[in-house]
Amino acid sequence: MxxxxxxxxxxxxxxxxxxxxxxxxxxxxxxxxxxxxxxxxxxxxxxxxxxxxxxxxxxxxxxxxxxxxxxxxxxxxxxxxxxxxxxxxxxxxxxxxxxxxxxxxxxxxxxxxxxxxxxxxxxxxSPLGHEQGRANPFGTNSRTRVIGISSGKGGVGKSTVTVNLAVALAQAGHDVALLDADVYGFSVPGMLGITEEPTVSDLKMTPPEAHGVRCMSMGFFLEDEQPVVWRGPMLHKALEQFLVDVDWGDPEFLLVDMPPGTGDVALSMAQYLPTSEMYVVTTPQPAARKVAQRSAYMAKKLKLPMRGVIENMSWWRSPGGEREYIFGQGGGTQLAEELGVTLLGQIPLDTAVREGGDSGAPITVTASDSEASHAFANLAKAVAGKGRTRVFHPELTVR
Ligand SMILES: Nc1ncnc2c1ncn2[C@@H]1O[C@H](COP(=O)(O)OP(=O)(O)OP(=O)(O)O)[C@@H](O)[C@H]1O
Ligand SMILES: [Mg+2]
Incomplete structure (x- = not known):
């Protein structure tokens, strides 16, 4: 029966x-x-x-x-x-x-x-949902240069640099999008001053835009102050949707505030963004060896080319106009040498940079004539000037 x-x-x-x-x-x-x-x-x-x-x-x-x-x-x-x-x-x-x-x-x-x-x-x-005919807008045929910003350790200003570099690129006339892939420590919407959420239509999410930068972040989907405990497949899925189900509008640059380390999130990112170029943010402390090892390891593990170093908090300008090297000197140059890439920019330590991040009004917008804003503008020029050639460094070894 x-x-x-x-x-x-x-x-x-x-x-x-x-x-x-x-x-x-x-x-x-x-x-x-x-x-x-x-x-x-x-x-x-x-x-x-x-x-x-x-x-x-x-x-x-x-x-x-x-x-x-x-x-x-x-x-x-x-x-x-x-x-x-x-x-x-x-x-x-x-x-x-x-x-x-x-x-x-x-x-x-x-x-x-x-x-x-x-x-x-x-x-x-399929990693990108091809079974439904959804295509990855950042596949190998895309015109978009994907700029992954990483750091060998936390708190060096990775997000601050990513946000201001994005704004500086937009100010230079480029079409720019920013993906906050630092899912556990997302901070980009706050730094860009975005309060509105992405709009959802039938099939796509449209990212909000601020200061000429379209932005997508896990922060849009979480309540404030909630710790994120994602389980692997959900995270993978969320990242996939951030790329496939978002109407990115074919930007010239997609900057990615990379997740720390080489865990699942970073591996998913690398898989979804096969043309990513990696850039490392560091501070001037001459402790670059360890950061270099981690960065080289990351690039190798993610199979992405390392293309440049950005030094942040390089000096502080005293009221008398002198440069003071609060965090020491030479870290960026040393790291670039270790990695066999160029030091693309040095950003000064400036209270206004932090305030800009805290208030959601980046210094590149509020004080475009400041020393820090010029440094970001020069950095944008250097990154854009590098072109999209994929450069692999066989000398990059994991020690
Ligand atoms: N050039 C700068 N001048 C002054 N303050 C800065 C500068 N760069 C970053 N900061 C400040 O340092 C703090 C850390 O910066 P940020 O959050 O960008 O670092 P991060 O590397 O993204 O950190 P995390 O690893 O936690 O994601 C922030 O308060 C930021 O405003
Ligand atoms: Mg950050």
């Missing part, structure tokens, strides 16, 4: 979503159960069509339902949640019992339903 749909629902309460570790029924992911002449059909709603959990969910549902007596065949169908449903899912997942915190981002708004999926029949997961 075939089971009732209530019995099928009963076993589904024990099937966990592999990533969120909550039952599919708890998460509201079961859309429909149909039983017809010992054939059971279960429809599962996914937050995105190419959800990494799809195959595993299908396997688990089939195994659980097949365990009921009297079942001859199990079909698992998938549909895609609308953004509101996806948001509700992440909210449920974040309640006690689920992961401590997950962000809600508009997930594949309007993406077509995934259709019937038998295990093994699922299309291989």
């Amino acid at each position: 075939s089971p009732s749909s209530e019995q099928v629902m009963g076993v589904l309460t024990k099937v966990e979503e592999p990533e969120l570790r909550r039952s599919l029924t708890d998460l509201g992911m079961i859309r429909d159960v149909e039983v017809r002449r010992r054939k059971v059909s279960v429809t599962v709603a996914l937050p995105a069509a190419d959800s990494a959990s799809r195959v595993e969910i299908s396997t688990r549902v089939r195994a659980a339902v097949a365990g009921l007596g009297g079942v001859k065949d199990v079909a698992v169908n998938f549909v895609v949640m609308n953004p509101q449903e996806a948001e509700a899912l992440t909210r449920t997942a974040a309640t006690p019992g689920g992961p401590r915190r997950s962000a809600s981002i508009p997930v594949s708004a309007g993406a077509p339903a995934a259709g019937n999926s038998q295990p093994g029949a699922t299309a291989p997961r």
Whole structure:
């Protein structure tokens, strides 16, 4: 005798979503159960069509339902949640019992339903969702120069440099976008003074713009002061959407405030942005060796070319007009030598630079004639002047 749909629902309460570790029924992911002449059909709603959990969910549902007596065949169908449903899912997942915190981002708004999926029949997961015909706007044929800004250690002014370099490039007439990929320490929207959120239309998110720079950041999708505890696939998915589902408008430059280290996020970035050029921000302390090792290691691991060094906090101008080398001297030059690249710019330490970051009015906008703004303008010229040739440095070794 075939089971009732209530019995099928009963076993589904024990099937966990592999990533969120909550039952599919708890998460509201079961859309429909149909039983017809010992054939059971279960429809599962996914937050995105190419959800990494799809195959595993299908396997688990089939195994659980097949365990009921009297079942001859199990079909698992998938549909895609609308953004509101996806948001509700992440909210449920974040309640006690689920992961401590997950962000809600508009997930594949309007993406077509995934259709019937038998295990093994699922299309291989493409890193950029090609199975839905969504193309990576920053693939190898793109005109965009992707400028990854990294640092060998925290707090050296990576985000400050990224934001002001972006504004300086825009002021020089370039079409500029900025991706805040520092998902755990996002600070770019605040530094650019962006308060509005991206607008979401049927299929795309449109990034807000400030001072001529279009910007996308995880910060737009999180409540203030919430610690971000992303789980791998969700993060991967979010980064993918930041690139594929955002209407970037074919910019000339995409600056990327890189995540620290060479973890999953950085690897995803490198995979999604295969033409990235890497630039390292450092301070003048002559402790470059360690930073050089880390940077070289990163470039090698991510398989991206290292193209230049930017020294920040190089000197402070005393009221008498003298340069004072508060953090020492020579760190940038030394690091550039170690990496076999050029020192592209030196940015002075200036209270107005910090204030600009804190208030969301970058110094390059508020005091374009200041020494720091000139330094950023020269840096922009140097970066633009380098051209887009990919330069690999075989001498870059990991020690
Ligand atoms: N040239 C500068 N002059 C004065 N203050 C600066 C300068 N560069 C950065 N700062 C200040 O130093 C602090 C750290 O800068 P920022 O947040 O840009 O660093 P970061 O490398 O991105 O840090 P994290 O590793 O935490 O992401 C900020 O308060 C910023 O305003
Ligand atoms: Mg930062």
